Amino acid sequence: MAAASQRPVAVVVGAGDATGGAIARRFARGGYTVCALRRNADQLQPLLEAIRAAGGEAHGFGCDARKEEEVEAVFDDIEARIGPIEVFAFNIGANVPSSILEETARKYYKVWEMACFAGFLTARKAAQCMVPRGKGTMLFTGATASLRGGANFAAFAGAKAALRALAQSMARELGPRGIHVAHVVIDGGIDTAFIRDNFPERYALKDRDGILNPEHIAESYWMLHSQPRDAWTHELDLRPWMEKF
Numbered sequence: 001m002a003a004a005s006q007r008p009v010a011v012v013v014g015a016g017d018a019t020g021g022a023i024a025r026r027f028a029r030g031g032y033t034v035c036a037l038r039r040n041a042d043q044l045q046p047l048l049e050a051i052r053a054a055g056g057e058a059h060g061f062g063c064d065a066r067k068e069e070e071v072e073a074v075f076d077d078i079e080a081r082i083g084p085i086e087v088f089a090f091n092i093g094a095n096v097p098s099s100i101l102e103e104t105a106r107k108y109y110k111v112w113e114m115a116c117f118a119g120f121l122t123a124r125k126a127a128q129c130m131v132p133r134g135k136g137t138m139l140f141t142g143a144t145a146s147l148r149g150g151a152n153f154a155a156f157a158g159a160k161a162a163l164r165a166l167a168q169s170m171a172r173e174l175g176p177r178g179i180h181v182a183h184v185v186i187d188g189g190i191d192t193a194f195i196r197d198n199f200p201e202r203y204a205l206k207d208r209d210g211i212l213n214p215e216h217i218a219e220s221y222w223m224l225h226s227q228p229r230d231a232w233t234h235e236l237d238l239r240p241w242m243e244k245f
Contacts, residue, residue: 011085098154145157
């Protein structure tokens with residue numbers, strides 16, 4: 001079946017209510033058809049409606065990105081029915097703190113599945129779509145834990161560090177084939193319900209620009225995608241002005 005859309009496609013894996021949704025909206029404003037992936041497709045409806053109300057084009061897909069067969073089927077469907085994938089953003093979060101003394105094997109493995117293995121499955125498939133066309137942008141959302149393992153974040157740090165290494169490897173292999181691979185270190189709290197409810201003292205810094213605005217993060221993703229290939233950025237770190245590093 002021929003692809004229906006005349007617009008290039010941006011796939012956002014982990015199109016949640018904060019950063020992922022903001023990335024999706026930004027690429028829709030830039031003229032891309034957005035294909036938003038989330039484990040529960042029903043939770044995508046507010047995002048899809050907002051994009052369409054603003055004049056954009058968006059499609060939602062329920063997909064467990066840890067399942068190879070689901071990833072393969074969704075990407076094949078997008079390429080066949082909607083259009084060529086030009087942008088891929090991986091934004092699945094798995095920030096679940098736990099003391100190493102209490103961490104369970106099951107939860108450690110699940111965090112790795114979400115934050116790293118799902119990144120491999122979806123990025124591999126996106127690369128397979130892009131490489132024959134010789135162009136594309138692949139964007140990975142990292143965290144402070146990508147660079148250093150904090151106390152009580154052994155699982156998250158291990159997964160995020162592995163995701164960073166995956167992005168580095170892919171950049172070195174795929175850059176010469178026309179694919180821009182970038183990793184974004186989000187070093188600081190983000191304006192989300194999770195931060196508001198669990199870290200109220202951090203959320204209180206919002207009025208002083210002390211936490212990251214998802215819309216501003218999304219602008220950096222758009223900037224990375226828009227870079228000319230003679231000046232590609234591989235790693236970009238974003239943090240509020242008051243964040244220590």
